[in-house]
Amino acid sequence: MSKIYAFIIIVPFIALLLFTKQRYIKDLTDSTAYVVKITGMITTEEYSKLKAKLNKFARFDDANIILMKGVYNTGTLTNMTAYILGTQLNKGDAFLIYIKSVDVSNYSKLQNGGVNSDDTQNLYYCAKAQCRVEYVP
Amino acid sequence: MIHKTSITVQKPSAVWNTSHKLFLDSQKGSGLTVVFLGLSGILIVLLVFLSIADYALYSTKRNIISRGIDYAVCAAIQEIDRTESKDGPASGFDETMGKMLVDGIVLNEASSDNAFFSTMQMNFGIKRENISDHILIITVSPNTAGLNYIIRKGQQRLEGSVTSPDQLEPAINNVVRQFWEGTDLEQDGHIVNVNGNLKTNQFKKVPYYLVFIKDYQIDGLFKKRTAMFVGFAGAKIERRK
Numbered sequence: 001m002s003k004i005y006a007f008i009i010i011v012p013f014i015a016l017l018l019f020t021k022q023r024y025i026k027d028l029t030d031s032t033a034y035v036v037k038i039t040g041m042i043t044t045e046e047y048s049k050l051k052a053k054l055n056k057f058a059r060f061d062d063a064n065i066i067l068m069k070g071v072y073n074t075g076t077l078t079n080m081t082a083y084i085l086g087t088q089l090n091k092g093d094a095f096l097i098y099i100k101s102v103d104v105s106n107y108s109k110l111q112n113g114g115v116n117s118d119d120t121q122n123l124y125y126c127a128k129a130q131c132r133v134e135y136v137p
Numbered sequence: 138m139i140h141k142t143s144i145t146v147q148k149p150s151a152v153w154n155t156s157h158k159l160f161l162d163s164q165k166g167s168g169l170t171v172v173f174l175g176l177s178g179i180l181i182v183l184l185v186f187l188s189i190a191d192y193a194l195y196s197t198k199r200n201i202i203s204r205g206i207d208y209a210v211c212a213a214i215q216e217i218d219r220t221e222s223k224d225g226p227a228s229g230f231d232e233t234m235g236k237m238l239v240d241g242i243v244l245n246e247a248s249s250d251n252a253f254f255s256t257m258q259m260n261f262g263i264k265r266e267n268i269s270d271h272i273l274i275i276t277v278s279p280n281t282a283g284l285n286y287i288i289r290k291g292q293q294r295l296e297g298s299v300t301s302p303d304q305l306e307p308a309i310n311n312v313v314r315q316f317w318e319g320t321d322l323e324q325d326g327h328i329v330n331v332n333g334n335l336k337t338n339q340f341k342k343v344p345y346y347l348v349f350i351k352d353y354q355i356d357g358l359f360k361k362r363t364a365m366f367v368g369f370a371g372a373k374i375e376r377r378k
Contacts, residue, residue, distance in 0.1 A: 026201060030204050037208065037211065072212065072216070072248075074216075074248040075245075075251025076255055077259070130208065130260055131256070132211060132256065134211060
């Protein structure tokens, strides 16, 4: 019986370590950045697909998916403004996607024993990707 | 009186059966054998799972870095020095081959480095100063005689030229040995390995921005491993319609 009890405690803990959602979320932001790198734009349709995929892992509203565009000035990112869906970017422009989940991550809940009243102690699912457009319109 | 002596040899299976039973019998009642066997089983399973989790964390981090490097070199290659490269784009097309000429196009070192490091930091949060000891940056610019290359690592700088693109890889690897002591050229993990052979040469006669990151430490769950990355991008130059 001792074995059974030990397995009941250990296996879920290890499963939690293995099946974290964070890496899937980062993969999605990377793929979106890649699409913009080679096509210069993200359409409304692509955006809704991305949002649907993200919501499988955690809750993401429109306000939680931030899209920005900017330009490189002597190699440094400048003039970052909000990106409007469907805008065609030129070659050399910068594109940034930043996402942060509405809910606190499972790991954080485990660590703090639930959602902490002090929000600085809470961890969210976050990911960021940035690329430079290569497509010539 | 005759004494008869005989030796009976037990079969191996019989020996095992007897000893096994004896062992279990001696422990009967305490149940310690079951506990010890159970604990050792759990320990093995735990170690296996932990090392899987450790490697999974390492490989995830490594993949994120390698994708970030890909975006960063593609950003850096677009920083062409327009004043220095005036002659290149002005030559236009090769009249016999119909190909666009890219000779004489050079990258601006400072701004391409800025573009590389800023994009890299945005993608996986490593600051320039934290990685500068591990990084070797190579910029290549084609000209009529062949290709010029500049190899930089920290304050060290080396310029050279090769006549054809397939000579670029050995030239870089020789410098890698100079800049990093203890580099074993026989091992793939220590050198830039881009070409399969002369026919499958990955380098063409175009401007390149190549980054070689060696022995970069990535923390797993409890183990620390090092990884090597090579990322390069060739300039994609088109004429605007």
